Amino acid sequence: MTEVLIKRLGLQGDGVADGPIYVPLTLPGERVEGTLDGAQLTDVKILQPSSRRIAPPCRHFKSCGGCQLQHADDDFVADWKVGVVRRALETYGLETVFRAVETSPSNSRRRAGFAARRTKKGAMVGFHGRASDTIVAIPDCQLLDPEVMKGISIAEQLALVGASRKASLSVLVTATQAGLDVSVTGGKPLDGPLRQQLAMVCDQLGLARLSWEEEVVAMRAPPVHRFDGIDISPPPGAFLQATAHGEAVLTRSVLEITEGARRVVDLFAGCGTFSLPLARQAEVHAVEGSAQMIAALDHGWRNADGLKPVTSEVRDLFRRPLMPDELQKAQAVILDPPRAGADAQVAELAKVPPPRLAYVSCNPVTFARDAQALVKSGYHLDWIQVVDQFRWSAHVELAASFTASHIR
Incomplete structure (x- = not known):
């Protein structure tokens, strides 16, 4: 030993x-x-x-791989997550003000990806075990919203209908205003009989929508999400914030950072998480690489009342970042990139720094790298709001406020 x-x-x-x-x-x-x-x-x-x-609140903690930190008290986890961001910044010689961590409550995750496999006696559904491909049942999960927990029995039925014995299904279940939105990958190829069976499952279980390998096979009602009261219907599997609480904190931070700006550019805009609430007070140009997500954003804007103009553009910002001449009229910019960060776009922002910049990140390491480039270009890092919407996990999200030095 x-x-x-x-x-x-x-x-x-x-x-x-x-x-x-x-x-x-x-x-x-x-x-x-x-x-x-x-x-x-x-x-x-x-x-x-x-x-x-502390004693973990969930009885599945030791075997399930969904959480990593249930054995630590909440204050320790909050301090540790701030420390992860602080140390990432220190690597580049940066420091700033940290606001108090905002932590999403238990049983609030509104989407989850279940693993489902056919067995000799039926089906097994749950999360993958810690560092394992084994599926662990999670009937008493303390993380997921009760509506999303219904996805366990849904995934069981889908596995019986459309899973092979050799591979597991990935069943993404999202709670929406119209019911559960279910997107499945890893299943049998779609054919006529399978389509009919899946349509019956969708109807019998009262799902809002059922997608198979990104193709919508049945829909009882368009799945609806509300961004500050504005309805959008996202495409299957589209990115959304994990909890309503986390989304609200990040949106509040972005609105504070961009307050007073009349023209805002929202980069990596998704389905409009920030663009649409911001359109209540500013003109917005939203840029996103997914045509389907931009279509959802545009549809939401067109069907809402009282919003200022929102223009949108489908564009791969990793290969074609917005250039300085496209940014010079912006009074504020929002950056919400995936885990890889936004180094190519940051390089262009550095050439003509808009007065205000809100950076929303899910990776402290790439955020710190980009923050250093922004500070070198003349921005000041005002403050950071750490958001723990992936409760009990090692995942860290944040919103950061940058102000161009020439307006400080």
């Missing part, structure tokens, strides 16, 4: 001892022992627990 002292948590939430040796489900200051397997300690026994350790 190997005995180690946990010094810190890594970016994935695992404890890290000297070596480095990685020990899941541990906390800094704990002395533990286990079997050393490469760089990881297995069969771990806690010899000296941390004072921050």
Whole structure:
């Protein structure tokens, strides 16, 4: 047996001892022992627990891979997530003001991706186990909204109808105003009989929409999401914020940062999470790489009352970022890129810095890289709002306020 002292948590939430040796489900200051397997300690026994350790609220925690940090108290998790962002900034010599962390409540995740597999006796549905392809049943999950939990029985029926015995289905279930929106990948190829069976399942279960490999096979009612009271119907599998609480905090932050701007450019705009609420006070130009998401955004704007003009554009911002001449009239810019960040677009923003910039990020590492480039170009990093909408996970989201130096 190997005995180690946990010094810190890594970016994935695992404890890290000297070596480095990685020990899941541990906390800094704990002395533990286990079997050393490469760089990881297995069969771990806690010899000296941390004072921050608590009993996990969910009985599935140790076997399920959906959460990483239920064994730590809420204050510790909040401080750790701020620390992840702070250390990422320190790597580039940056510092700023951190606002108090906003954490989404339990049972509030409005979308989840279930794994479903046919078995000899029926079907198995749940999340993949920790560092495993094994499916773990989660009937008492403390993370998901009760409506999304209904997706477990839905995924079971879909597996019986459309899964092979050799592979598992991925069943993305999203709660909407019109009912559950279900999008499935990894299933049997669509043919006439399968289409009929899936349409029957959609009707019998009262789903809003059922998609198979991104093709809509049945729809009882368009799935509806509301961004500040403005209805949109996203395409199957479209990106949406994980919780209504997290979305509200990020939107509030973006509106604060862009307050007073009459013309705003929203980059990586998705279906209009920020563009549409912002259109109550400013003209918006929304840019997004997905034509389907832009179509949903445009439809939502056209069917809403009292909004200022919203123009939209389908564009791959990684290959074709907006150029300085396209940005010079903007009084504020919103950046909400995927995990890879927005280095190509940031390089163009640096040439003609709009007065205000709201950066929404799901990756502190690429955010810090882009923040350094923005600061070098003449921006000041005013503050950061860390948002923990992926409760009990190692995932960190944030909204950051940048102001061009010439208007400070």
